[in-house]
Amino acid sequence: MPAARRRIPPPVNFMNYLFDIGRYWIFMRGLFAKPEKFRVYIRQIFVEMEAMGYGSLGIVAINSVFMGAVITIQSAYNIVNPMVPLSAIGIVTRDSIIIEFSPTVIMMVLAGKIGSSIASEIGTMRVTEQIDALEIMGINSASFLVLPKIVAAVFILPFVVTISMFVGIFGGWIAGDLTGACPSADYLKGLQDSFLPFNITFALIKTVIFAFLITSISSYQGYFTKGGALEVGQSSTRAVVFSNILILLFDYICTQIFLA
């Protein structure tokens, strides 16, 4: 059987982006309606927090440990000048993890995990008429499905990212010590050198923004899915792609605003 030709949309379609931005905006405004049953929303928020927070710990821990290890070893490799003390490795690792790797890279990993799951969940509900079933009961389906996810993510992901920071720095410590790239004493000394608490604040601000972007973009992609199982998969892919692009864009904007 000859392979079916898939219709592949052009990579950049400016009018489509404008349309999406407009519809996303209207979608977001529609979310903040008065909830039908407050108690149900609250319960849903806790369910989502467990899925997004507790459910992400494994993937976040593994990624963070290796990230920390790689940063430590690479920093050691890059520091060739004998004038620079080894403790600088501790400083570099700590700051890159706090400022960039935990909030941005880990959130991009989570965009893959959480974003695709949100888009496919809501997309499936759309194509199997479950969203119509909510609407017919008089429930604001967008708000009912999406708001608890956004609230949960904005609340719980800063904790996840904070854990990732600890795990990443720990991973760097272990790797540096085991490979001899950075002895324990130097690393620990570096960790305490010239620490800026604002970096943590900055990281958590970014995390909150990224959490909002991931959940709202993925929900949007899922909610406006048309068609069947194939389109649900496409929505899920788009959710991850757009989340990642916007995370990087807003990472740049935040850095410009807060650090420049």
Next chain:
Amino acid sequence: MIEARNVFKKFGDKVILDGVSGAFSPGRVNLVIGASGSGKTVFMKCLVGLMEADSGAVIYDEQDFSAMNHRQRKPIQQQIGMLFQGGALFDSMNVEKNVMFPLVMFSDMTPAERADRVSFCLERVHLENAGHLYPSEISGGMKKRVAIARAIANNPKYLFCDEPNSGLDPRTALVIDELIEEITEEFRMTTIVNTHDMNTVMGQGNRIMFIHQGRKSWEGSVDELMRSDNKELNDFVFASRVMQGLKKV
């Protein structure tokens, strides 16, 4: 009673509903029949407000539903139960939670009262022992029955069924049809059923509306249908061999 007045709907340039009017009376099953793609689902979605008609009016018991905004519609929508073509059960909830959902959202019942109501509804559709199963674990016919139980949980005045027995074997299809008819009479609901299944038409067609390419082409009862000389209707009805045989005798 539900009334549609001159409902008109198009998607892009394509006219889907071209001025459909009709009245649907309480306490019985009103059928809307027509070929696939004739616009039955779109018509039903316009009636319940899932789609907005471009022009025309939808009237629920003298109240102009189509002229209301979202908030004004809520009291009416809470009296609507709808059975979707695929069942549209919530995958994340088991059967019992599915049926309980409208009660949790819209009633002030205590948990005990809710549980009572859920077991009543599940018994009504003969599924008293399936409460703990998830939608992925039950058959198509059971899904439809759960969907009926969920649709009637809040005691609706109006029941809409979009092809309730599509994809079911004839025996199960008959069970679903009879269930809808019994429930309609028992609770005196205004029921509208979309179908292209001639078994359903022959079984419960005391009031039938035939849609052909977005237009109401005919309406009447089964007896009238058998004698009608409407060409489009005859093409549709007597497309099946069984029905051709029936016509001859």
